[in-house]
Amino acid sequence: MAIKQLTVFVLNQKGSVVSVTDILSKNNINLRALSIAETQDFGILRLIVNDEATAEKVLAEQGYLIKIIDVVGLKIGDAPGKLSEALGVLDKENINVEYLYAFMARTEKHAYVVLRVEDNAVAEAALTSAGFKMITEADICKL
């Protein structure tokens, strides 16, 4: 059920993010979500896109270090406390969240959360049984 995250290594210097987004835009790839983790030296871009296979191909051609990994895509109601509720479920189950980022849908009254955990299936099962909905690759394309 997991969704694909495109992970790109960049140096922490001026212009390095725009170089990535430029390549994606020229290849007609749409970003659904973007998060950056940075250190003094480098940054790691985490992207949810509509076509990760093409994105990987065109970035790799330009010499970028890329990894596609599976992450949990969680759909939550756009209301106060919803994220907390979901994280509470994971906490109770002793599931550690490595990192997360959230994005909103254009039309629906929902927010989406991308969760990086050790074991996607375990996290998904815990959230599903607590009544949460997951999103899939197909959902991402429709967004």
Add this chain to the structure above:
Amino acid sequence: MAQNYYQKEIETMAPEDMKKLQSEKLVKQVKHVYENVAYYRDLMDKKGVKPEDIHGVEDLHKLPFLTKADLRDAYPYGLLAKPLEDCVRIQSTSGTTGRRVVAFYTQKDIDLWEDCCARAIVAVGGTKKDVCQVAYGYGLFTGGPGLNGGSHKVGCLTLPLSSGNTERQIQFMNDLGATILCCTPSYAAYIGETLKEQGYKPEDIPLKAGIFGAEPWTEEMRRGIEETLGIKAYDIYGLTETSGPGVAFECSEQTGMHVNEDHFYAEIIDPDTGEVLPEGSKGELVFTSLDKEAFPLLRYRTRDICVLSRKKCSCGRTLVKMAKPMGRTDDMLIIRGVNVFPSQIETVLLKEGYQPNYQIVVDRVKNNDTFDVHVEMTAEQFTDKVSDVLKMEKALAAALKTMLGINPAVHLVAPKTIVRSEGKAVRVIDKRKLV
């Protein structure tokens, strides 16, 4: 300045007497090495030269050279000329590809080495009334033990602080009135800057002289140190392979270093042909240990580019003078006083599972050497977690530290991002202005 000598009869010996002394020692030394060091005996046999062919220093050119590669191949005992039970100490330095250079000393070897350091201390005005602060590293590195021994021989009160912990250095310096400081020039400059920041004026600092070596430094740096510390700053030269610091030392004239040539015979050769060059020529410095018992290297190529001069010196010493080394014939870097070869870094990278695609960047910021190693990581090594990448950098830095003895800042980068010029990657960028 009134001149004092530690061993006047040697230091001011007439050149022809010195040559005679060196020749006598050389004949004995070649015999000792030929009889006891199979590795060198083979080299001599291959060249068709026997100990009987060596009658004096004029025959030295007949002998084969030794290089760092020989030291590596013969590690650890291959160049040892005395039974281990006669040895009392080792000192060590890093080798070209990770194999260390280990030098052995008998008690006599230690004594002669310490005499050399004592000559250096006396030459800068040291007497038994001085307080000598040794801020070179102690341990395998020869800096600390060498100057420590020399200071004892002169009879100075010796402060064995080793390197680092600048606050403590300053406290001891002031509380115990240190008059002579021995350390790397960059550390001397750093101590000077720290004292200045703390509001000390040169006249508040008890020091009168400093003996600074183990790394290249400029005349400009010398003036800077002399100004901030209110002292005279003197150079000293040495290498673990021959003994350590004190192979050559500077006198009051500050125009080059007198070689302790009763113990170490110096030659300048053409690094390409190996031919001995006349006095005053620029070339590679080669040393022959005339007295060492345990680890007597004959015609050891230092890779330092240098000039020798027999011009009369105002200090009265007749010992031949060597200029500050002007560069190297190999790719060795000296970072924070430690010898670093790019090949060592390559060895570590391969061992740690990296491709040998790297770049070393060395600079000097506030008188401290910075040492950055950029390494290309592979797609397999890359992960989406920042903490994983940082962990990899830390682990690689630790592995490099184990090999080199100094801490690099490791920066992982994407493949093919290290600049290649004409297809060949630039491995070393040294931004320090040292020559």
